[in-house]
Amino acid sequence: MREFVLSAPAGRRRIDYEKELNAEQLDVVLHGDGACLVLAGAGSGKTRTITYRVAHLLDQGVRPEEILLLTFTNKAAREMLARVEALLGSSVAGLWGGTFHSVANRILRGYAADVGRTASFTILDQEDSRDLIGLCLKDLHVDTTARRFPSAGTIQAIVSYRRNAALPLRDVLERSYESFLDLAPVLERVDASYERRKREADAVDFDDLLLLLRDLLAQRPDVRDRLAGQFRYVLADEYQDTNAIQADLVRLLSSAHRNVLVVGDDAQSIYSFRAADIRNILRFPETYGEAKTFRLVTNYRSTPEILSVANAVIAQNRHQFKKELKAVRASADKPCVVPAANAQQEAQYVAEQMLALRGEGVALADQAVLFRAAFHSQALEFELMKRDIPYEYRGGMKFFERAHVKDIVAHLRLVANPKDEAAWLRVLALQPGVGAVTAARIAFRARAFAALAEAVQADLDLTGRAAKGWRQAAGVFEKLLAQSQPADMIRLVAAGAYRDYLKAEYPDADDRLDDLEQFALFAEGYDDLPSFLTEVSLTDEYGAARAGADDGEAEDRVVLSTVHQAKGLEWDAVFVINLAEGKFPHQRAMGSRDEIEEERRLFYVAVTRARKRLFLTYPLAAGHDTLALNRPSPFLLEIPADAVEHVRLRHAPHPIRDPRSTRRDDGEITIVFDELGERVPPSAKGGKPNGGGEFLRGVEEY
DNA sequence: AGAGTGGGCCTTTTT
DNA sequence: GGCCCACTCT
Numbered sequence: 180m181r182e183f184v185l186s187a188p189a190g191r192r193r194i195d196y197e198k199e200l201n202a203e204q205l206d207v208v209l210h211g212d213g214a215c216l217v218l219a220g221a222g223s224g225k226t227r228t229i230t231y232r233v234a235h236l237l238d239q240g241v242r243p244e245e246i247l248l249l250t251f252t253n254k255a256a257r258e259m260l261a262r263v264e265a266l267l268g269s270s271v272a273g274l275w276g277g278t279f280h281s282v283a284n285r286i287l288r289g290y291a292a293d294v295g296r297t298a299s300f301t302i303l304d305q306e307d308s309r310d311l312i313g314l315c316l317k318d319l320h321v322d323t324t325a326r327r328f329p330s331a332g333t334i335q336a337i338v339s340y341r342r343n344a345a346l347p348l349r350d351v352l353e354r355s356y357e358s359f360l361d362l363a364p365v366l367e368r369v370d371a372s373y374e375r376r377k378r379e380a381d382a383v384d385f386d387d388l389l390l391l392l393r394d395l396l397a398q399r400p401d402v403r404d405r406l407a408g409q410f411r412y413v414l415a416d417e418y419q420d421t422n423a424i425q426a427d428l429v430r431l432l433s434s435a436h437r438n439v440l441v442v443g444d445d446a447q448s449i450y451s452f453r454a455a456d457i458r459n460i461l462r463f464p465e466t467y468g469e470a471k472t473f474r475l476v477t478n479y480r481s482t483p484e485i486l487s488v489a490n491a492v493i494a495q496n497r498h499q500f501k502k503e504l505k506a507v508r509a510s511a512d513k514p515c516v517v518p519a520a521n522a523q524q525e526a527q528y529v530a531e532q533m534l535a536l537r538g539e540g541v542a543l544a545d546q547a548v549l550f551r552a553a554f555h556s557q558a559l560e561f562e563l564m565k566r567d568i569p570y571e572y573r574g575g576m577k578f579f580e581r582a583h584v585k586d587i588v589a590h591l592r593l594v595a596n597p598k599d600e601a602a603w604l605r606v607l608a609l610q611p612g613v614g615a616v617t618a619a620r621i622a623f624r625a626r627a628f629a630a631l632a633e634a635v636q637a638d639l640d641l642t643g644r645a646a647k648g649w650r651q652a653a654g655v656f657e658k659l660l661a662q663s664q665p666a667d668m669i670r671l672v673a674a675g676a677y678r679d680y681l682k683a684e685y686p687d688a689d690d691r692l693d694d695l696e697q698f699a700l701f702a703e704g705y706d707d708l709p710s711f712l713t714e715v716s717l718t719d720e721y722g723a724a725r726a727g728a729d730d731g732e733a734e735d736r737v738v739l740s741t742v743h744q745a746k747g748l749e750w751d752a753v754f755v756i757n758l759a760e761g762k763f764p765h766q767r768a769m770g771s772r773d774e775i776e777e778e779r780r781l782f783y784v785a786v787t788r789a790r791k792r793l794f795l796t797y798p799l800a801a802g803h804d805t806l807a808l809n810r811p812s813p814f815l816l817e818i819p820a821d822a823v824e825h826v827r828l829r830h831a832p833h834p835i836r837d838p839r840s841t842r843r844d845d846g847e848i849t850i851v852f853d854e855l856g857e858r859v860p861p862s863a864k865g866g867k868p869n870g871g872g873e874f875l876r877g878v879e880e881y
Numbered sequence: 882a883g884a885g886t887g888g889g890c891c892t893t894t895t896t
Numbered sequence: 897g898g899c900c901c902a903c904t905c906t
Contacts, residue, residue: 252895280896304896330900385896420895452893552892554897614883644882717896743893765892781893 192268194234204228207440207473208235214467215440216418216460220504221447221489221787222480222749226255229414229442230262233274236412237263243273245411247432249425250278253718255416255747275410279425281717283388287395290402294391299709301382301592302716306585307601308373308384309335314604314619315372321365329359329366338370342386343454345423380600380626389424396431407435418443418463422454430466439467445500446493449743449781451773461498478504478787480749482511484822485793489786492817496776504787514786514793516815517826521800522757526562528828529754532794533568533737536752541792543569545751547738549785551763555756556739563737573740577719583681583691584698588715590672594659595708597631609680610648617645625649632660651676665711666702669695742785753789755782758797759809782814795823 196205204224207217208231219225229248236246250256256277263271275282284302291298303311313331321328329337333356341351348367352360359366377383383391396403413433415421418441421429433439441463448457464470478486483506490503519525533546550556556572563570578584589605596602603622607613613621621639628634635653638646655675662668673695681688705711738750757763764778786793795815801807 278896302896332900388896450894453895554891557897560897612883616882719895741893767892 191238192266194231194238194266196231196235200224200228200231201477203473203475203477204231207475208232210471211440211473212438214437214463214470215473216463216467216470217440217442217473217475218500218502219442219444219475220478220502221444221784222478223475223504224477224479225416225442225444225475226259226262228475229416230259230266232414232440233259233263233271234266237267237271241411243271244275245409246274246276247282247410247413248274248276249282249413249415249429250276251417251420253278253281256281259416278717279428280385280388283392283428284713284717286406287383287388287392290395293399293402294395295378296383297381299381299596301380301596301599301602302388302713303377303382303384303601304580304716305335305385306580307382307605308339310604311376311380311601312338312369312373313615314600315369315376317616317619319365319368319372321369328362329356334366334369337366338373339384339386340454342390343422343424344456376600379598381596381598382601386424389428393424393427393431397427403431404435407432411436412438413440415439415441416443419445419448419457419460420450420455421459422456423459426456426459445498446496446502446780447746447784449746449777449784451777457498457777461500472500474500474502476502476504478506479508480790481787482506482508482791484511484513485786485789485791487822488514488793488818489783491819491822492779492786492814493783495817496779498773498776508790511791513822513824514789514795515826516818516823517794517796517828518811519796519798519828522558522798523562524828525756525796525798526559528796529559529756529794530562530566530568532754533752534566536792541751543735543737546753547740547745547748547750547788548754548756549740549742549745549788550756551742551765551781553741555762559739559756569734569736570739571736573738573744578694578698579715579718581691581694583695586677587669587672587695587698588712590655590659591665591668591708592712593631593656594668595712597628597634598626600626606652607648609677610651611680612644613648617648621645621649631656635660663706663708664702665705665708666699668708669699669702673699742781745788746784749788749790751790752792752794753785754794754796755785756796758795758812758815759801760812761809762797763812764814779814782812 196208200208201224204227207215207228211217211232217225217228219228233246233248237243248256248259250259260271260274260276263274275285277285287294287296287300288298291300309331312334316331316334337348337351337356337359340346340355341348344351348370349360349363352363352366377387396406410432413429415425415429418429420443429439429441441460443460445457445460448455448460451457464472481489481504486504486506493499494501494503517525517528519528529548533543536546537543548556548559560570560572579588586605586609589599589602592599592602593606600622603625604615604618607618607621608615621641624639624641625634625637628637635656639649641649655672655677658671658675659668662671673692678692681691685691702711705714740748742755755763761769763782764775768774768778786795797809797811797815799808801809
């Protein structure tokens with residue numbers, strides 16, 4: 180004990196690595212030098228391993244500022260840094276930990292001139308970006324009515340994908356927007372105009388944060404060597420979800436010391452639609468020739484029964500590092516596969532099971548329903564409301580994305596950067612009688628002034644409603660310019676004409692005003708405008724402050740979530756609903772083998788969220804206005820029949836293959852069941868429809 | 882030019 | 897349930 184006090188820095192806890200980690204984890208923590216790929220299966224203690232690795236580095240005398248820890252979400256960054264601090268019992272101030280975007284932002288502020296911006300550049304979110312592209316469309320006089328033309332939002336998605344995937348625009352069109360292929364030249368012009376506008380507005384969008392830094396590092400060896408020289412250890416989380424640019428950043432930033440440890444699970448790569456490239460992780464060993472590969476396959480989360488379903492399904496994927504999760508938990512019930520007559524019955528079943536589980540002591544908050552697409556939850560929501568089962572829909576609108584919060588932020592952004600065109604548009608459009616066209620015209624003139632103070636003095640040669648709107652907006656800015664505290668600025672705007680606007684426009688104006696007061700309270704933590712704006716742009720919610728606010732009303736609620744949003748989370752009981760072909764996997768994601776493999780990974784993510792109980796359900800009726808029937812998801816057919824319990828619902832019709840059914844041109848098989856819900860003897864027992872014989876046989880013999 | 886209304890369509894989402 | 901589009905009226 181005494182040696183510890185002497186050898187460890189003041190206040191630092193001594194960590195017993197051998198005792199607190201399993202052998203797989205310990206190996207990574209002790210031997211993670213050089214280029215390392217850590218394949219961390221679901222529930223294998225990934226975060227634990229990373230945090231211990233960081234703690235170990237610090238224990239070894241590595242200085243915090245020499246460590247760079249990259250994550251995808253703010254939540255992950257916060258959690259990891261908090262856990263490292265808890266482990267060490269001391270602060271990790273100085274450590275570079277954060278999202279790719281926030282780290283890029285931090286670096287770019289210091290090199291702004293080198294990337295054609297000033298140090299106070301504005302960060303545009305997706306909506307700002309879309310508005311700006313809309314302006315480009317107007318400016319270029321693109322005829323968007325003559326034929327089907329992509330909306331500003333669609334163009335934003337296209338150019339964003341193109342940048343993140345490092346692909347020419349044509350390739351993106353060919354692959355995902357074939358009907359716009361002939362518009363490539365026009366879209367290129369819109370894109371170029373968008374680039375110019377961002378530069379003129381001293382603004383960058385989210386993609387620019389990554390791209391500008393990547394290009395800076397690639398083109399300026401002096402900058403690269405300086406930064407890479409600083410980062411002796413680079414760690415990247417969720418590496419399976421990195422895109423081309425992020426992979427470049429990891430490589431460039433670790434180029435001096437070559438201590439790069441990436442952690443991820445190729446089996447959980449589910450974000451290709453936003454340009455994540457699974458090849459980054461699959462080819463890591465080749466890209467980094469000397470790389471070591473570690474595998475974390477001991478699963479602490481799920482029962483062996485749940486894991487055998489997960490293992491069986493993911494084994495069907497071709498492009499992967501083969502691995503099998505090993506259970507340490509005790510055996511329990513087999514997962515249930517449940518065909519219901521229709522969506523209503525499926526919802527009823529889920530609701531009944533939830534209540535039954537609650538009766539067995541599983542709190543509602545420890546249960547979740549997962550689905551492929553957000554609107555798949557509809558029937559279930561009706562059912563839960565009918566029964567007064569409290570639920571929480573994950574992923575509503577983020578606080579900083581709410582219109583009224585963004586309106587206020589736009590005012591503050593202009594104080595910081597009067598060239599910010601997207602903010603001008605937003606503020607001006609709030610004035611009665613000023614629409615998009617007039618706002619663009621006024622913004623154009625207002626931005627000509629070097630300082631906001633000069634602009635608000637000018638009358639801009641406007642007439643009528645436009646002049647009135649401008650005077651009103653300028654009046655607000657005159658008062659704002661006298662303020663220095665972000666919180667005061669927020670209260671000032673919220674108390675003025677904006678308040679009347681909210682009252683006039685929204686029935687829930689009082690709620691919105693409450694939000695704005697909350698926002699002001701949050702802002703009190705900041706005393707300079709630039710750092711406040713950065714926080715608002717790059718953070719999803721107001722961190723720890725928020726958790727406290729919700730504490731009082733911690734209600735026992737079931738969670739409803741898309742599978743994507745459920746990644747990284749876990750519950751005692753998980754229901755995966757709508758597991759029908761065309762729904763999950765989604766119809767539009769079945770075009771290629773790679774797409775189906777990603778859908779399968781998504782299913783794998785869903786299954787591995789469950790700790791003890793898993794229910795896989797689907798409705799047989801394809802819709803309320805059709806006699807067509809769903810086939811089970813192909814993923815259900817991949818589960819060995821004896822790995823699950825096939826539940827036949829009471830009064831539920833029993834599916835059989837109709838002897839009269841014919842295979843239609845589109846390959847769909849018609850299945851019928853008898854009207855009374857009586858079991859009809861299968862006509863072709865043991866038949867192998869579509870390779871799913873095992874599964875169907877299981878149903879028939881139930 | 883702007884504001885209001887009805888109808889059809891839905892992948893997935895973080896920064 | 898919500899969003900975008902087309903259409904209509906002021």
